Amino acid sequence: MRKLYSAQALLGWDLHAHMPKKAAPFRSQVIAKLATMAFELAVSDELGGFIEELEKNDDLSEIEKRSIRHVARDYRRHKAVPPEFVKEVSEARSSAQSTWTQAKAASDFASFKPYLEKNVELARRYADYLGFEDHPYDALLEDFEPGMTCEQLSGIIEPLKEDLVPFLAKLMESGTHPDPSPLKGSFDLDAQRKLARRSLEIILYDFDAGGLTDVTHPFTTTIGPGDIRVTNRYAEDHLGPGLFAALHEGGHALYNQGFSNDLYALGVAGGASNGIHESQSRMIENQIGRSLPFWQGFQPVLAEYFPQFAQTSPELLHGAANIVAPSLIRVEADEVTYNFHIMLRFELEAGLIDGSIAVADLPTLWNEAMDRYLGVAPPDDGQGVLQDIHWSMGAFGYFPSYMLGNLYAAQMLKALRTALPGLDDQIRKLEFEPLLGWLRENVHQHGGLYLPTELMERITGAPLDGTHFVEYVTTKYSELYKL
Ligand code: ZN
Numbered sequence: 001m002r003k004l005y006s007a008q009a010l011l012g013w014d015l016h017a018h019m020p021k022k023a024a025p026f027r028s029q030v031i032a033k034l035a036t037m038a039f040e041l042a043v044s045d046e047l048g049g050f051i052e053e054l055e056k057n058d059d060l061s062e063i064e065k066r067s068i069r070h071v072a073r074d075y076r077r078h079k080a081v082p083p084e085f086v087k088e089v090s091e092a093r094s095s096a097q098s099t100w101t102q103a104k105a106a107s108d109f110a111s112f113k114p115y116l117e118k119n120v121e122l123a124r125r126y127a128d129y130l131g132f133e134d135h136p137y138d139a140l141l142e143d144f145e146p147g148m149t150c151e152q153l154s155g156i157i158e159p160l161k162e163d164l165v166p167f168l169a170k171l172m173e174s175g176t177h178p179d180p181s182p183l184k185g186s187f188d189l190d191a192q193r194k195l196a197r198r199s200l201e202i203i204l205y206d207f208d209a210g211g212l213t214d215v216t217h218p219f220t221t222t223i224g225p226g227d228i229r230v231t232n233r234y235a236e237d238h239l240g241p242g243l244f245a246a247l248h249e250g251g252h253a254l255y256n257q258g259f260s261n262d263l264y265a266l267g268v269a270g271g272a273s274n275g276i277h278e279s280q281s282r283m284i285e286n287q288i289g290r291s292l293p294f295w296q297g298f299q300p301v302l303a304e305y306f307p308q309f310a311q312t313s314p315e316l317l318h319g320a321a322n323i324v325a326p327s328l329i330r331v332e333a334d335e336v337t338y339n340f341h342i343m344l345r346f347e348l349e350a351g352l353i354d355g356s357i358a359v360a361d362l363p364t365l366w367n368e369a370m371d372r373y374l375g376v377a378p379p380d381d382g383q384g385v386l387q388d389i390h391w392s393m394g395a396f397g398y399f400p401s402y403m404l405g406n407l408y409a410a411q412m413l414k415a416l417r418t419a420l421p422g423l424d425d426q427i428r429k430l431e432f433e434p435l436l437g438w439l440r441e442n443v444h445q446h447g448g449l450y451l452p453t454e455l456m457e458r459i460t461g462a463p464l465d466g467t468h469f470v471e472y473v474t475t476k477y478s479e480l481y482k483l
Contacts, residue, residue, distance in 0.1 A: 004038040006224040017213045043078045066449040067266035081129045100392035107382035117359045119394045137353045140397030144274040147451045163470045176482040178319025183239045192234040195305045196246035204432045218245045220252040228256040251284030258444025268448040278405020292318045293427040326374035328383045342403035344369035410469035415460045
C-alpha cells in the first residue's frame with residue numbers, strides 16, 4: 001500500500017511542479033487509478049484479518065501495539081463508509097471544485113451554493129456513517145485531529161477570544177507601529193530562490209533527502225523514506241512570502257525527515273495530526289523565524305544575497321516581519337489575527353454540520369463575524385466566504401488544525417526553552433542542531449504513534465492549554481508595539 005501511496009505522491013508532485021499542461025487529463029486518470037487500488041487494499045478483508053490477529057497478540061512491543069491501534073482505527077473508519085458513497089463524494093467534490101474556482105473569481109456565491117449544499121449534505125452523511133457521541137462535527141474532526149471534539153475546541157476558543165480581542169484592539173490603538181517597508185521593494189527571483197535554499201540549509205533540512213522546486217501553491221510532500229520534497233513560490237515586490245513559506249514548508253519537511261525508518265513499515269509514517277504537523281511548520285516559520293534572535297543571525301545572510309541590507313538593523317527587519325493588521329484573507333493573516341479567521345470558520349462549519357446554519361445564510365454570517373472579530377468588511381464574496389478551497393473539497397473539520405498548530409507550538413516552545421536555556425543564543429548564531437535535536441527526540445521520531453493529546457502530555461506534562469500562546473503573542477507584540 002505504501003508503495004502505491006509513494007507512486008501517487010510522486011505523480012502528484014510532478015503534476016504541480018513540472019508536468020506539461022496537456023498531460024493533465026491522462027495524469028488525473030492515472031492518479032485516480034492508483035487511489036482506487038490503494039483504497040481497495042485499505043479496506044481489504046486480508047488487512048482486516050491481519051489487524052484482528054495482531055490485536056490479540058500479547059507479545060508485541062509498545063511501538064507495534066501503538067501502530068496497530070493507528071492502522072486499525074483507519075481501517076475501521078474506511079470500512080464504515082460504503083464504496084458507492086466514496087464514489088459519490090469524489091464526483092461531488094470534483095464538480096464543486098471547478099465551480100468554486102469560477103465562483104471565487106467572479107465573486108458569485110449563488111452559482112456555488114447548490115454544490116456547497118451538496119457537500120454539506122455529504123459531510124453530514126459521512127458523520128452518520130462514522131458515528132459520534134455528541135456532535136456530528138466530532139466525527140469529521142477525527143480525520144484531521146484525532147481525539148478532538150467540538151466541545152473541547154469551544155473550551156479552547158472562548159478564553160482565547162477573551163484575551164485576544166482586547167489585545168488586538170490595544171495593538172491597533174498603539175501610537176507605535178513597526179515599519180513594513182524594509183522587506184518591500186524589488187527583489188530578483190533567482191536570488192530569492194537561493195536565499196530560500198540557504199534558509200532551508202540553516203534550519204538543517206536535508207537536501208540529500210529532498211529538494212526545492214517552484215510551484216503556484218507551496219506544499220511539502222513525502223514520496224517515501226529519504227525523499228521529502230519542499231516546494232515554494234516568490235513575490236517580486238516582497239521578500240516575506242518566499243522566505244516565510246520556505247521556513248513553513250521546511251518545518252513540515254523536518255518533521256517528515258525525522259520519522260524513524262521502521263515507522264514506514266508499521267504504517268505510521270505521518271504526523272500525529274494535522275495540528276501537530278502545523279505546530280512544526282508554524283514554530284519554525286513564526287515563533288523562531290520571526291523572532292529577534294533569528295533576525296540578528298539572519299541579517300548578514302540576507303545581505304549576502306541582497307547587498308542593500310548590509311546596513312539594515314536586525315530590529316528593523318524583525319519589526320517588518322511582524323506587522324499586525326486585521327485583514328480579509330486568512331492565508332495572509334499575521335500571528336495575532338490568524339486565529340480569528342479560524343474561529344469564525346469553526347463556528348460556521350459546526351453550524352452547517354448540525355443544521356443550525358443554512359448555506360444560503362453563509363455570506364451574511366461570514367461578513368458579520370469578520371466585523372465582530374476583526375472589524376473589517378469584505379467588499380465581495382471572493383474576498384469573503386469564497387476565499388478558501390476547503391469547503392469545495394468537502395474538507396469540513398480541517399480549519400481548526402491551523403489554529404491548534406499555533407497553540408501546540410507555543411506550548412512546546414515553552415517546554416523546549418526549559419530544556420534548552422541557551423536557545424536564543426543558539427538561534428542568534430544560527431545553530432539549529434540543539435533545537436532540531438529536541439524536536440527529533442520529542443516529536444519527529446514518533447510519527448503517528450501517539451494521539452495529539454498523548455504527545456502533548458509526554459512533551460509538556462499537560463494537555464493543550466491556549467494560555468501559552470496568549471502569553472507568547474502578548475509578550476512579543478507588546479514589545480514590538482511598545483504597549
Ligand atoms: Zn502548513
